[in-house]
Amino acid sequence: MTTPCLVPSFFFQQNIYFPALNPIAADLGVTVTLINLTLTTYMIFQGIAPTLFGDFGDMAGRRPAFILAVSIYILANIGLALQDNYAALMVLRMVQSGGSSGTLALGYAVVADITTSAERGKYMGIVGAGINVGPALSPVIGGLLAQYLGWRAIFWFCFIFSCCVLVPYALTVPETCRAIVGNGSVPAQGWNMTLTDLLRARRKTKRGHDATDDLDLDLDRQSQQPTLQRPKLRFPNPLRALAVAFDKGVGLIILYNSLLYLVFIITVSTLSTQFKTIYGYNDLQIGLCYMPYGAGCFAAAIGQGYLLDYNYRRIARRITGFTVDKKRGDDLSNFPIERARIGPLYFFVSVGLLAMILYGWVLELRPSVAAPLCLQFVIGLCITGSFGILNTLIVDLSPEAPATAVAANNFVRCEMGAAATAVIELMIGAMGTGWCFTLFALLAAVCAPILWAEARYGIQWRAEKREKRERKRVDKEEKRERKRLDGEEQAGEAEKSKDSGNGAWWRRKRSGKAGGGGGDAIANANANANANQGEMESKGVEALSGEEETDSVRAHPHPH
Incomplete structure (x- = not known):
């Protein structure tokens, strides 16, 4: 649970310089409107960065992604503390946002790694407490620093604080990504190891210890998960997060969660300017005015966790044959997880x-400061508690890639929030505070049937998604099998063709040899025949000569 507890610390620093907007504008010689644009650009990158770090964390592990994000954040704070022009402030705030918000998806992913659905609500509440309370309470620290040490001290504070977070994390916090270490039985390797484990392994090597026992232990651990394969590293793809946002079930939850986030962000982002205009407060007083809102956020984050776990068990008891398994987790394929989460919402x-509506009209009428502060507590309790519940549901619906799903949610809500913060001051000037806040509240109310649709049809949509995924898997396996069979058939035909060619060659060779031997025999036979004929002719001539000689002797006898 160390990582989920550390992640909120970066959101504690997200709005820390809200009370210093006016001093920064005066120091850099720009208007407050231009300084407000740094909030907009911050939120734009707050939406983009988790899509990269979330995908990277699912591939490489939570530790490398977290260390990289915090390192970027540290360097950005150094630059912000030293810069002295508006352009540098704008750019470095975007870099700072990329580093700090990159930890958001990782925090929720760690919760998904180490918890089951039956107890996830409580742990998600711990993460949500910091993420939601941080933006509300950090202006208090920012106000103190800006009032007594100057606005640059805010960024030096962020630098020191983030260093204090990174060092113990790198030393001791283990890897939790199930694609890397499984259920914890597979030992981490390389950059997924803690620095203490890495140093311990190097000391053993230097001392010349026999590593046979360690190797046997590693083999035993790995044998428990023989099918575990580490994902191949590639450049993080933000489009994977966008694909999650367009999923029918998860996408609707992300949409409504973003609408509730608009209510949250316009309340926080306008508090500084509204309270300075209406009540004439200084930077420290404005920072203190965030405390009721932060108290409501904290109470909601802790309370909603226990409420979600209770409602989960209550619905589980109603389902015949369903038992809650806190160790191995529950099969949610036929469990109405949408109804269990959305019920209290x-x-x-x-x-x-x-x-929210009352808060806008209270600011319009400008009564005692107690009224808007009390309403801030209620908004913090109910609104942040609501999208904290929806964050838990998003993780429940995306067990295979929770970091990517959280990144998709963060991208949509932050881009919508960035658009809202860019125009909110103009809307308040044109419509008034009352009608402006009423408009955003009515927008969320009109879209509330999304929750009913998700609770009613969510389990059906998940079944359709599983069937589609299974069909795709079967088609892929069939295609692979056909390709394998075609390859074997082609190889067989090639081998057969080769054998056929070799047989023909041997037949031709044998036929050639047989033909050559027959010719020789015929030639020999002809030669013998000719020789015999010559011999016979020779004998015939000799016989004929003998007969002629006999006849001559008979005709002319020799004298005695």
């Missing part, structure tokens, strides 16, 4: 949106 959304 209707009350919180209704009360939170009503408080």
